[in-house]
Amino acid sequence: MKGESLTQFIIREQRKSPKATGEFTLLVNDVASACKAIAHEVNRGSLAGNLGLAGSENIQGEVQKKLDVITNDIFIRSLEWTGHLAGMASEENDEIIQIPSGYPRGKYLICFDPLDGSSNIDVNISVGTIFSILRAPEAGGNLTAEDFLQPGTQQVCAGFCVYGPTTMMVLTTGNGVNGFTLDRDVGEFILTHPNMRIPEDTAEFAINMSNQRFWEEPVQRYVAECVKGKDGGREKNFNMRWIASMVAEVYRILTRGGIFMYPLDTKDPGKGGKLRLMYEANPMSFIIEQAGGASSTGRERIMSLTPQNIHQRVPVILGSRKEVERVVSYHLESI
Numbered sequence: 001m002k003g004e005s006l007t008q009f010i011i012r013e014q015r016k017s018p019k020a021t022g023e024f025t026l027l028v029n030d031v032a033s034a035c036k037a038i039a040h041e042v043n044r045g046s047l048a049g050n051l052g053l054a055g056s057e058n059i060q061g062e063v064q065k066k067l068d069v070i071t072n073d074i075f076i077r078s079l080e081w082t083g084h085l086a087g088m089a090s091e092e093n094d095e096i097i098q099i100p101s102g103y104p105r106g107k108y109l110i111c112f113d114p115l116d117g118s119s120n121i122d123v124n125i126s127v128g129t130i131f132s133i134l135r136a137p138e139a140g141g142n143l144t145a146e147d148f149l150q151p152g153t154q155q156v157c158a159g160f161c162v163y164g165p166t167t168m169m170v171l172t173t174g175n176g177v178n179g180f181t182l183d184r185d186v187g188e189f190i191l192t193h194p195n196m197r198i199p200e201d202t203a204e205f206a207i208n209m210s211n212q213r214f215w216e217e218p219v220q221r222y223v224a225e226c227v228k229g230k231d232g233g234r235e236k237n238f239n240m241r242w243i244a245s246m247v248a249e250v251y252r253i254l255t256r257g258g259i260f261m262y263p264l265d266t267k268d269p270g271k272g273g274k275l276r277l278m279y280e281a282n283p284m285s286f287i288i289e290q291a292g293g294a295s296s297t298g299r300e301r302i303m304s305l306t307p308q309n310i311h312q313r314v315p316v317i318l319g320s321r322k323e324v325e326r327v328v329s330y331h332l333e334s335i
């Protein structure tokens with residue numbers, strides 16, 4: 001080592017706001033500890049018998065992998081006792097997660113996807129954990145799912161951890177985006193990517209092309225242009241990447257720009273999109289916007305949406321600002 005550790009970094013940030021009690025700092029530290037424990041289990045893979053199916057489905061009707069269940073348990077067990085949370089909401093749990101009686105209740109809420117990209121687990125491709133921290137309503141009484149239904153603009157913090165060739169934590173508290181690499185020798189995340197910025201322009205797009213026949217016209221138009229490149233009126237030729245792991249996709253965009261789309265489609269009518277607003281779209285949108293990028297459903301800024309339920313799905317178009325604006329303009333023109 002060494003650079004600044006994540007702990008040092010968040011304490012330094014805390015000292016900038018004289019009213020801070022330190023509770024938030026401790027919460028982020030606890031989230032980082034949960035991610036380290038998850039990184040360990042993901043990394044052990046078959047050695048710990050962690051790969052394969054769990055034999056169950058989640059609320060969204062998705063088949064759960066063993067690691068979906070293991071990482072969800074790690075996240076909940078790591079945070080429920082800390083006294084910093086009033087409740088949690090997980091992609092893998094039907095209902096919100098109450099803090100067990102016997103543990104103090106704190107002033108924050110956390111929404112999380114314990115293992116994003118889990119369809120990639122058995123093929124050894126990057127997966128990750130995504131989280132979003134909100135303030136709990138002041139009033140006492142029982143916490144309900146409605147308390148979580150705050151627009152993304154209310155997020156206090158968002159982050160993700162990507163378990164790839166290196167384990168990285170990417171974090172925003174509304175003051176830019178910083179990236180930390182896990183130094184396994186000392187067990188700490190070290191600030192290696194300060195102030196991450198997304199280039200405005202890009203020549204790289206990411207979309208699941210197998211859904212093409214289900215897309216709406218504006219997305220058809222945009223992707224057709226990208227594919228044709230200079231032969232289709234664009235000023236450049238495009239490259240395509242699709243990892244099927246949003247954490248890896250967003251990390252790539254933070255590193256070298258790009259546009260990622262999981263748009264509205266007619267494959268599963270009524271679903272409203274594939275990605276989940278509270279566990280995936282909102283936290284990633286906060287990070288992308290804080291790094292100078294943009295994030296939209298094609299029609300609205302994602303972070304302005306008022307969630308209707310905790311498992312709501314939304315279309316997602318995010319990344320380099322000018323390309324996202326172009327896709328949004330195609331949606332507006334098609335009205």
Ligand code: AHG
Nearest residue numbers: 113115116117118119208244245246
């Ligand atoms: P999860 O593993 O948490 O269910 O999320 C997977 C998401 C996202 O990471 C990825 O962009 C998308 O689903 C891939 O979906 P398809 O391969 O079904 O298109």
Ligand code: MN
Nearest residue numbers: 113115116117
């Ligand atoms: Mn996910």
Ligand code: MN
Nearest residue numbers: 113114115116
């Ligand atoms: Mn998941």
